[in-house]
Each structure stands twice: as structure tokens, then as C-alpha cells.
Amino acid sequence: MTIDPQQLSDAARNSKAWPYEEAKRLAKRYPGGKDGPVIFETGYGPSGLPHIGTFNEVLRTTMVRHAYEELMGYKPEDGRTRLIAFSDDMDGMRKVPDNVPQPQMLAEHLGKPLSRIPNPFDTDDESFAAHNNAMLRRFLDHYGFDYDFISAADRYNGGAFDEQLRNVLRNFHAIMGIMLPTLREERRQTYSPVLPISEKNGVVLQVPVEVVDADAGIIRFTDHEGETIEQSILSGKSKLQWKVDFAMRWVALGVDYEMSGKDHTDTVVQSGRIAQVLGGRRPEGMIYEMFLDANGEKISKSKGNGLSIDEWLAYGSRESLAFYIYREPKKAKNLHVGAVPRAVDEYWQFRGNYADQPLDKQLGNPVHHIHGGKVPSATLPLTYGLLLNLVSLPGVQDKHIAWKFVQRYAPGTSPESEPELDELIGLAVNYARDFVVPGLERRAPTEMEAKALADLDAELAGVDPATSAEEIQNIVFEVGKRYEFASLRDWFRALYETLLGSEQGPRMGSFIALYGVEESRKLIAEALESAK
Template sequence: MILAVFDASLIAAANVSKAWPFEEARKLLKRFPQGKGAPVVFETGYGPSGLPHIGTFQEVLRTTLVRRAYEVVSGGAATRLIAFSDDMDGLRKVPDNIPGAQMLGEHLGRPLSRIPDPFGRFESFAHHNNAMLREFLDRFGFDYEFVASSDRYNSGAFDEALRNVLRHFDAIMAVMLPTLRAKRAATYSPVLPVSPTSGAVLQVPVTVVDAEAGVVRFEDAGKTVEQSILGGAAKLQWKVDWAMRWLALGVDYEMYGKDLTDSGVQSGRIAAVLGGRKPEGLIYELFLDENGEKISKSKGNGLTIEQWLTYGSEDSLGLYLYREPKSAKSLHPGVIPRAVDDYWQFAEKLATQPIEQQLGNPVWHLTHGRGEADALPVTYGLLLNLVGVLGAAATREQVWSYLANYVPDAAPEAHPALDALVGRALAYNRDFVAPGLVRRAPTANEAAALRALDAALLGQGEGASAEELQTLIYEIGKNPAFGIENLRDWFKALYETLLGSSQGPRMGSFIALYGVANTRRLIGEALARE
């Protein structure tokens, strides 16, 4: 598709921008210096052995960002995005987070598209997971074409590409065998026939009988079988399959994870053997769970998109996935609040930035340059601190009553984005903060400083500004009489004794939001623990 006709100044700025989507897009300009003459094809791959997760989603998002960047730097060239599901792959193990484990175990080795759906909703396990993928890609408005491997194999659309693999069988073996250990090399074949008896995808040596007819010979359950590999009667080994579909689908760009680095090298060599060219692409780092382990679809140890959106906004998810794709990131609930606030900080800057800086702002890429109409009057971090002191039973109405102390026209209908965050803050506090919240007792020096703060607040009205309150807190923290070495220690003491957290908001803003009298009650509770 052609996205738009772009302004010359935008194109010029994009062609020198250091934002990573533009750097990736310029690889395609070098690949097609005179233009391709047809839509440039982007691809993302999905293995439907488990439910889709954020790792799957991020690849589509990041690829889309590169696609849009290419449309800009090229001045509006046509593009396509293919979301490819490798559902002809054989089921190697039963996922940990899927019902019907016993039933799935009975189908190990069979193509995912030929295994019953354990959820009982679709014609196969792969069809179920493919539907889940498409559902949340559609939810976020991605422009893509879904392609299932099983459809291409079964319909014969890949038949000519399969014949091409058989024609170059020996050359492909020459690429792959040196990369394999002796035991694996002894049984390796680029082609994996589907057993005519068990229906399993077989990992057995194969001899080419007739490349043009697509016929191969192999052993199955002690019998020699001659069988066509066309029309869904076989699939290709992973690295060969990847190279084959690059050529068959005309793929020009595909990014992939660091764990597939070697696969990308070997598939690129196989693509050359088949008469094609490896696509451009980026090798991104992997997401890790809170224990530092790789996120796995089959383990289900990562955040789902639904979980993220329970506690954070769609925009914050986009920002987290946008940033530093070549750096490993932890992906767990603890990263959500910072991502929410970072998004709004970038959004507030966008409108006042010159075009060169806008193109380096993640929000420009995530909103196609539109930005946000309104600023967020209260940070998510401050909301979480407020909800934290209100407790797990806090309600939306309670939160808005406190917001009236701080936000002009404080009403959900006047601030819909803030209202959505109020609901998410309540959920985050209920599930992650309140269960483990502990406010420690102050030390003797801290208690003396808290008494001074309480006395100072007594002289303040509820209308005191956040800045006035912040100045008051600073003055107490700097008073040598309390023996506090630096202001950082003072604020940490306030967070830990009043809020039950090692870090927190500007305390002046918090007091203005929560109220002077309420804050004095918190101080009294802290002093009672002394």
C-alpha cells in the first residue's frame, strides 16, 4: 500500500534521522536504489505451538514501525506486511499453559494444523492460536496479510518452491551438514515428509527420486516409502523452510531474535543456493521474565497483552516495545508504571519539538506523528502512591475525590485518559502493591524530622501549592539538627515510612493531592511505629 505523499522536509529529516526505524528503513533504500517496482514486502513469523504473547506482538509492532519509516524515507513507496504462521510445524512438546495435555500428548509430532483444538473452538490447535494472534493484531489496528503455512503447503502454492529445493538438494545439504553434530547429520534432511500412516512429521533421511515430480524416498515404520512432497505431504526443515518462503513470498525485510542468529545466517546461505537473496533485517534482543529467563510461549512465563493492559495503557506498551530493540529487557508487571509515565513525558514534548527531534521521539512513530491532544495532569506513579495509602479497598470515586485537590475540572468525563489510568492504578495496587505493603518504623533522627514536618504542615492550609510544600520538605531535610546526610536519604525515609516504598513521587505533589490533614495522619501513624 502507499501510505501518503510526504512533505519534502519530512523526507529529508527522515533520511538522516538516527531513530532506529529510519536506520532500518534506509537499508531498504540501499537494497532498491531505484525502487523495487512492486510493493516492498515485510514479514513477521509466528510459531503457533503456544498462545501468542507480547514477544510475538512486539515483532509485528516493530516491523510496522520500520515499514512506516520506509514509506517516509522512500517518499511513499508501496509496501505489504505478511504475518506468517508456521502451523505445519510438528508439535514437539506439550505446552505448560494449555488445557488437554493428555490429548495433545497423543498427537506429538503431527503438524499443529492437524491436531484437535484443546479449547474446543476451532478445527485445530493451530487455527485456535492463529485466531488469537489475529484477534489482538486486529485490536491494535495493524495493517497486515495473514498467511498460514498449512494453507500454502496444502493448496500447492509452495509446490514450485518445493521442487526448487529438491533440485538443489545436494547444495543445501552442503550448507547444512558442516553445521551439525555427527549424530544429527546422520539423519538430517532438508525435507520432512508427513508419514502416510501416523500423520507425524518425520525426521528421517530422504533420497530425491524425481525433483520435477516432487517424489522422494524414505523409511517409515520399517517400510520404504516413495511419496510426493507436494500438496501438504511434507514440510521443510526449519532453516530451509525459512529460506524457501523468503523467495516464495518475495520477502524483503524480516527482523528476528538473537536466538535465531545462526538460523538467519544459514537460511541466508540457503536462499542464495535457491537463487534468491536474504532479506534485510534487525536482530533484536530477547525479553526476559523477572527471574532473567527467556520468555517462552510454551512456558507461558511472560506477560500477556491482556495483563499489561489491565495495569498499563496501550500507549505505554507500545513505548516499551519501541525502545532499544537491541538491548535485552525484563518484562514483568514492575516495568509498567515507568513505561506509562515515560510515554506521557515523550507525548508532552512532541508538539514543541522541531521535526528533527520529533523523528527521534518514540511517540511520533507510535502515533504516526499525531501525538496526544492533552497532557496527563497527574503521573501514574503519583496515582499509585495515592491509591497505595488509600488501601486495597479504594474505589474510583475515592480517588477522584482526592484528585479534586490537584486537578482543575477533576471529573472522569473531563479527563478520560486519566480516568482510565485510575482504574489501572486500582488494579495494580490491588494485585501487586497492597499484598506486600510494609511501612517501616522511622529511626530516631527520621522521627525528629517527621515531627518537624508535622509541625510545619500544621501551619499550612489545604490550599498550599505543591511547590510550597516541596520547599518546606527540602528545608527540613537540609536542617543539620536532624542528622540526615543528604536529601536523597530524607526522601527515601519519607517514602519508606509514609508510603511503604523505596521510591516515590515529589512529596510536595503527593501532599497537595492527598491533603495536608491526611498526610499528617500518615506521619502520626509512622511515629506510632517508632
């Protein structure tokens, strides 16, 4: 269905969904519109490989970009917005990462810009940073992001940042006035907004500097050997301190929007003040909360306590990860494998509701932002949770076997006609194998539970295999009402624990319809046998 752009724009202005709230602040930044494209930026440090935080930031920024286009009535092909993926590959390597080859070779180049460190990987990339930049671009391309890649090294070395570097020297004392009060006394003694790169050993030097000639880009400093050096900072001969670098980059590239994690709150404030000194403006941007691990601790790459994007995608779809990332960005969330099943099912629930919702509700639906307004119409005949219960059973822990049950439950489906369902079955098999089956332990029913199970078996004996899940659910309800369970919840818990080996489970009507009446009766027979 094609929506009138003006109608969409009006609805977007009234929407409270967070991407539109961010977009509205951008719209206020340029009440009459901007002459050139509105620039969105995400930053990446190529000292390591792309990870789930990279995906998180690019995805959320892309959502705001799309929301802004809808708000303003722009079409993507008009080129009125642009997303820059910026690699800070002029940063000096502070330590050798744990997960890279040839660590001893890399250790010999500590302190040098990442773009000037040899490539330890078995690839043709010319440097360590070039390899990781290529990984980033493949990563972003794989997920279909629309972006322009910019390398800090290319801009520094090629002279594109030279005018802003001169600008930093012209405003050297004002920048020092912003930064020094934020530093410890010891750090103040060595701090400089500009980090010269030694012409002797190629290391990014952390030394105080003196401005000799701002317009010529000349500074003076004492190097590691005690020699006083006068050197240009232009054309790749220096690197700015990171808070100053943020500000310079915002001004040089005309960045209008960049979001940051909560741990960079102070950076955003100080860099914003420096950007103003340089004659620019701090970009708009959301401060988002950080992900936590299963124990509620902040995720750290060095600790390895987080969930990688590959780990999520081994058990859940890409859309489910996008759904999880979309929800409540300003609230800390636990990112662990146990969050996958719920995220998958909630994504499909919201997607199933989308087509029948009025426009204002659609714009508040997470799937609108996940799919850039082009939400697929296909739905699923069953939930991921139900699939997990199915493929956790003995003899069904195989994708091809699971499909036989699914096709009986949903005639006319096939791996070819339902590729998303096919993917989901495979993911459910993975999750059940690794996290569900090892913890399953069916208990024997109590005396009353055994009577109720026998009663349910007798009722199912007369049920046609084609009976609907809803009708079977009613039968299960009615059987439970005949016995003195404290509540029907206890009846269903007994079914889960004695038949499936878990404290929680699916709607039993749906499960029996999927697994099959006769197969379900065999589960009941096994439970009754264990009670003898």
C-alpha cells in the same frame, strides 16, 4: 500539524532512531524503488497461544514499516508496503502443550502437522492450528495492526509453494552442502531438507530422502515400517525443514524484511545462504536481543518465568508496553512487573515533550514510532508514580475514591473527559493492591525526625488548601534545612518511611497537594503518635 512529506523524508534520512536505520537499509536494497510492494514479514508458530513475544515482533516490524514509508515519502493507503503475519501451521506437533484441554487426545496425533490435528478447544475451528490462528488474528486486530495473514498449510496444500518445492529438489545437493556441516554426525545420517508426510499415518517424517524427479516433485524414502516409498512432495504431501522452509518462504513470498531474535542468528545465516541457492535474496532484518526475567534469566514459555502481555496490561497501558519494547532492541532487558511503573511514566514524559520538539527530535522520540507519527496531544496532570503513592494509602485503594483526590488536585478532570487518566488510575489501584501495599510498613520517626515532622505540621497548618505543589515543596525543603540531616535526601527518605511506609516516594509537594493538606497532617500526626 501537517508536515510536508519531503521535509519528513529528509529528516528521516538524517535520523539515528533505530527504525529509520533499519529503513535506510531497505532503501539501499531498492535504490530505484521496487515495482511491487515492499514485503515485511513476521512468523508465528501456532503450537501455542499468542504471547508478548508475538506482540514484540509485530510491533517492532510495524515501526520499521512506518519508518520506511516516511523515509520514502509513501502514504499507507498507496499500498507500497505490506506486512505478512505468517503462521507455520504445517509444522509437526512435537509435544503436547501444558496449557490446552484434551491432552490425551492431542497425544494421539503427535508428529502430524498442526493444521491436521483436531481442535481440543470448545470452538468451531476445524483444527488445533485453526483455533490458534484465529486467536492470533483476534490478537493482532485488537491491537490495531495492519497485516495480511498467510497460513503455511493453505500455501502447501493449495499448491502455491509447489514451484519452490521443485526448486528445493533441483538444488537438493547444494542445500545439503550448506546444512550438513552445521549438524552433528548423528543428525547428518537422517537429515533431509524435505520432510515427507506419511500417507499411512499423516505424520511428518524425519527420514533421509532421495530425489527421483525434481521437476515432477517425486522423492524416494524408507518409512517407519521399512517400506520403500516413492511419493510426491507437492500439494501438501511434504513440509520443509525449518531453515529450508524459511528460505523457501522468503523466495516464494518475496520477503524483503524480517527481524529475528538472537537465538535465531544461525538460522538467518543458513537460511540466507539457501535463499541465494534458490535464486532469491535473504531479507533485511534486525537481530534483536531476548527478554530476561527479574533474575536475569532468559524467558522461557515452558518455564513460565516470563511476564505475559495480559499481566503487563493489568498494571500498565498498552502504550507503556510499546514504549518498553521500543527502547534499545539490541540490548537484553528484564521483563518483569517491576518495570511497569517506570515505563508508564517515561512514556508520558516523552509524549508530553513531543509537541514542542523540532522535527528531528520528534523523529527520535519513541512516541512517534509507537503512534505511527500521529501522537495524541493530551497530557496527564500527574504521574503514575504519584498515583501509586495515593492509592496505596488506607481508604484510597479504590478507583472512585482516588478520583475525588485527583479532581481536587486537577479541577475540571473527570473519567469522561480524561479516559486515559481514568484507565491509569484503575491500573495504579491494581498495581498498588498487588505489589505495593503488601510491602508497606511505616516506621516510627527518630527524635530528630519527630521534631522536623512537628515543624512541618506547624507550617502546613497555615497553608491554604489551594497552595500549589511547588510552593508546598519549597516549604518541605525549608523545614528539612533546619535540622541536621546528613543531606536533604535523608530528610525525604524519613518522610517516605514514616508517612508512606516506603524507602522511595514522590515529590512531597506534589503528594501533599494531591492527598490534601489536612489529610497529610493526619499522616504526620499518626507518625508522631508512633514515636511516643
